[in-house]
Amino acid sequence: MLRYLIRRLLWACVLFIAVTFVTYVIFFVVPANPARLAAGQSATPERVHEVEKFLGLDQPFYVQYVKFLKRLVLEGSLGQSFVTRQSVNEEILRAAPITASLVFGAMIMVLSLAIPLGIFSALRPRSLLDRLAMVYVLIGISLPSFWIGLVLSYVVGYKLGLTPIAGYCEVFSVPEAAACGGLWDWAYHMILPCLTLAIVVAGTYVRFVRAEVMETLTMDYVRTARAKGAPERTVIRVHVLRNAMLPVVTMVGMDIGLLLGGAIFIEAVFGLQGLGGTALESIGRFDLPVLQGVVIFGAIAIIIFSLVVDLLYAWIDPRIRLT
Known part of the structure; x- marks a missing residue:
């Protein structure tokens, strides 16, 4: 386990270096003159040169x-905003809990x-529930998230x-000190955005879980357990679900990035x-440090969750440690 x-x-360290390098190249080498963006369009050449040196x-x-x-x-610092002159860390820490909640x-x-x-x-293929589930899958993977959000x-x-x-x-936050606050108000405001994003993503998971369970039901160890007289409930719980749910753990880790991307439209x-x-605001005002900070923060979050999922998968299935 230690070697794994x-x-x-x-x-994860290699991915971190690669992500930060590519991001830095895109946001600070490709633009013609980041110092001009930081100093403002009306700044004199001398002022631009001072900012460039600074x-x-x-x-x-x-x-x-x-x-x-x-x-x-x-230092854990992502730099300073070109527009507001505030720390990028502060802006991300203000926005991250909202996206994380979603x-x-x-x-x-x-x-x-x-x-x-x-x-x-x-477990009941071609039943009414199965047909309704497949209709939901088709709707979930076909409709855009922003349209579902507008309808809801x-x-x-x-x-x-x-x-x-x-x-x-x-x-x-305390409701007396703000317009709203507390667990109930938070859940009351977030239920519709979360539901919108869940409707879009859940269709893929329904199809995936259905396929994994149906494939596991055909395995030899399931037929052997049934032949030995094991109760059907035990066969499903111990042999089918335990093995069929393993790929779902990996899928959850991989879809964190997908959810972060879809959260933009829901927000x-x-x-x-x-x-x-x-x-989106940083793009509109050409605030490159903030945009870069958001990209790097999201990439680091995806790397961390992927690492956690890999370790969790190896803990659930020890055979993974040998690969």
Whole structure:
């Protein structure tokens, strides 16, 4: 297990270096003059030169990247915004809880819906439930997330008035000191965005779980357990579900990036100022450090979750450690 852990950690470090390098190249080498963006379009050439020297852009590229990587690793700093002059860390820490609430809330809904539906659909193929599940899968993978969000916002939020159609409440804020706050207000505002993202993603999971369970049911060890007279409930719980759910663990880790990408559209529909909204604002005002910080933060989150999923998978199935 220790050797497997070391290999995965080394691979995560390689991915981290690759992601930061590519991101730095894209955002600070491809633009014609980042110093001009930082100083403003009306700045004089002398002012642009001063800003260029202050930012270290007059140094060789490899020196700039090493300093950037050193600041990121040792100090945990993603730089300073060109527009607001505030720390990029502060902007990301403000937006990250909103996106995290959306992503993890949606994933909980996805697993709560897709796993039971996929299992029962596989155990009763061609039944009414199976046919309805396949119709849901087709709808879920075909409709765009922003359209589903607009429909739910109009019907559930505006017409029925069951949920808010926009806004966000902090989990740990005190309602007396803010417009809203607390666990209930947070869940009340986030249920519709999470449901929108879950509807889109759950269709893929239903189909995947159904296929894995149906394939596991044909395995020799399942037929052997039935031939020995094991109760059907025990066969399903011990032999089928335990093995069929292993690939789902990997799929969850891989889909964190997909959910982060889909969260951009959901945040725009429901007026959530998460990482997606922060990235779109930084694009509009050419605030490269903020945009770079969002990309790197998202990439690091994906790397960490992939590492956790790899370790969890190896803990569940020891055979993975030998590969």
